[in-house]
Amino acid sequence: MSIETPQAAEKTSVRPGAWKRLISNPLGVTSVIVLLLVILMSILAPWIAPHDPRYALLDQINASPNATYWLGGDVSGRDILSRLIWGGRTTLVAALIVIVVAVVIGISTGLVAAYAGKISDTVLSWIADALLAIPSIIVLIAVYAAFGPRIALSMFIFGILISPFLFRLVRALAISVKNEAYVEAARVSGVPPVRIIFRHILVVIRGPIIVMMADITATAMTIQASLEFLGLGSINTVTWGGMIEQGFIAIYQAPLSVVWPGLLLTVTIGSVALLGNAVRDALVPGRASARRRRHSVKTPTRTGGAWKKHQDTGPSAFLTVKDLTVSYPHGEELRNVVEGVSFSVDRGEVLGLVGESGSGKSQSVFAVLGLLPEAAQVTGGQITLDGAPLPLDGQGRHRPRRMAYVPQEPMSNLDPVYTVGYQLTAPMRRVLKLSMRQARAHAMELLSRVGIHESEKVYELYPHQVSGGMAQRVLIAGAISMDPELLVADEPTTALDVTVQADILDLLRDLQMERNMAMLMVTHNFGVVADICDNVAVMRSGAVVEAGGVDKIFNAPEHPYTQALLKASLEGAPTRDFTTGGGHD
């Protein structure tokens, strides 16, 4: 047996660290450099500014750029360039005050709320919600009225006002980490709480906190500049916001005096925001490379496939799948999740597709149905329905009417905002062109047929008002509503209560016989196979390893994997734990 696991490559390639990813992100590097330049400029302002930022020359009022004032003069005749260089200081100091206050208050209260019990949590959460509901600018205006122009004080208060963002984040993260096994283990083994908080909790949640800090810094810079712009800053301090305000007075004569400080402010704020994004991308591996790629890649053709002896039903069968290969982009290359799979089903026949989770059975049937996810591509093979080849290009090509699909998870397969009746009738009206009344009558018939007694009542219900078994019946009714010739059921009983599983299987079998449908039953359960299937194809790691009639597979399995699978399911052991190297979850 020589079945390669497609993910072998992934496990050997080492993911680069977060820091390395940040450095390799051009936007991240650019923003770090810009921020360093701004900081350097502010620190060195006394030495690099060509003029005193407060020194006014009468002949330079609203002057255009010239030899003395390289960027021109402002409304009072002061050097715009020198003021730009000095103005960064206020912005940076303001941001620093806000971030320190917000971090100290946000993290400490967040941890208290997560650990100190329900009452303090409720009170702190209410205060946090309340603070977030008040526009800070109004409070800061009131503070100005009471205490006059004090940048440090107003930024300190703004730090308190904005700390709930961090509070919420820390609280939520700390609660989720608190119950992790390793934190529990540390606690049981006597590690002091403070140490647990620093070593085990803050370290784990530092990523999202850093990202949030970038957002807060950007907001702080904006709000500080806004206050200055409103004229609520100190007159003697040079600030970018204040420069915009003074430039605004002369906006008709010298519009550039508004543009420069705003541009610098924007570049600084933008760099902080971009840095936050870059950190976020760096902390979530694969996020940046998760974009869809659609190169045409030659698929490695499988030579000496494990399964040669195909079943009796030849190419004349109703549905034939030949050498089907489905791939997903993984990094720069395509990875096959289904590799050279072949099977066929005739009318009136039930084929079981058996294998552990991740063996590619669901991907195979989604390819048949034309319902593969966006990222997936069919990179090889052929599917014919009733002798005619089906188009394999792209995803989402539905093949209505002739094929129908019964999903695994009944609850998540009903649209929560529409009634059962609407969801049943909408496709009938669209695809079968039935009138509302005809569709309704047909839906009632179908609901009764699938064993729902109060069909009138169920018709009006929303999905959250019906049970799982009932929902699955509704989905089966929906599947047969188009009079399909092929019914694809993807583990239709896995998510149901044991008590209703048998009923659903009986219903599917009855419908299949009554309508002489071909049926493809995906399952990992040999009990289901024995119950309902005529033929079986056993899948593993994206390939069919053995196929044949149910009797033959049960009585004389040839492939060791089939034998192992059978043995496991007869012993009632979970079917996914006994082999190594399979699956790609």
Next chain:
Amino acid sequence: MITYILRRAASGVLLILAVSVVTFLIVFSDTQRIVRSLVGERATAEQLAQRTAEMGLDRPLFQQMIDWFANAFTGDFGASWLTSEPVAQVIINRLPITLSLVICSIVVLALISAVLGTFAAVRQGGAADRIIQIGTEILSALPKFWLALMLVIVFAIQFPLFPATGYVSLQNDVIGWATAVTLPVAAVVMGELRVTSMVRGAIADELNKDYIRTLRSRGLPSREVLFKHVLRNAAEPWVSLLSMKIVGIWTGVVVIEAVFALPGIGTLATNAATRGDGPVLMGVVVATVIVIVFVYLIFDLLQAWLNPKARLT
């Protein structure tokens, strides 16, 4: 559902009270400074004391606060220290301007974020998706008041398509009003466009849901799946995301009023702050919080109405 709304309303009332108390303590904590600024630097100590007594500011702070609340409950928010106009009247004159800008901004932001978010989600990973995400991110990094100034320079000074300043009442002149609010609303909306990426995420989540695949399997056309099912389900997170932008929009409007010389709450607050008009400031803060609480309540109701689980219980 009704109990939930009642609880939110009660929480809102508590918020209004709490903010009023804190603001009162801030604004009236240093009344000497305010009175000094009212009577002038050269006033004697006697004049100062006399004026303080006239304004009732010599009483204990707690007593003043009780009086203020007692009057406020009857709708009397006092009179401006500068113009003697009743505060309630001043607020009622100014509020519609701010409110109309805020409502317009929310509506426009809602529409644009829905259209761009849907477009980007449907073309995930494509060029349009990247452009929309990066573009909205850059616009959101710009301070809104500076965006407004840039819009003024371009669309009011270079190309005089819109007025640079001033407000026209909606009742008097609809077109005049529309041109007056276009630039301010544009600046506020552009500054909050980051929400588009989140709306895109909500729609993308919905596109990946199981029931979408099942509906497709029945042959429902993609267009109908998108418009009837994906967008309908994404409406709830969309409303919730927009509700988180209310405070940002309010803040943006308050600051931008200064750019366009719009006589709304923002310019009122700024003037009251620079001239130390305590009662007006109290009025502004209380009015702001009341309006915000109401807007949140509307968003809560909208969200509940969109969710059948909440609607039916």
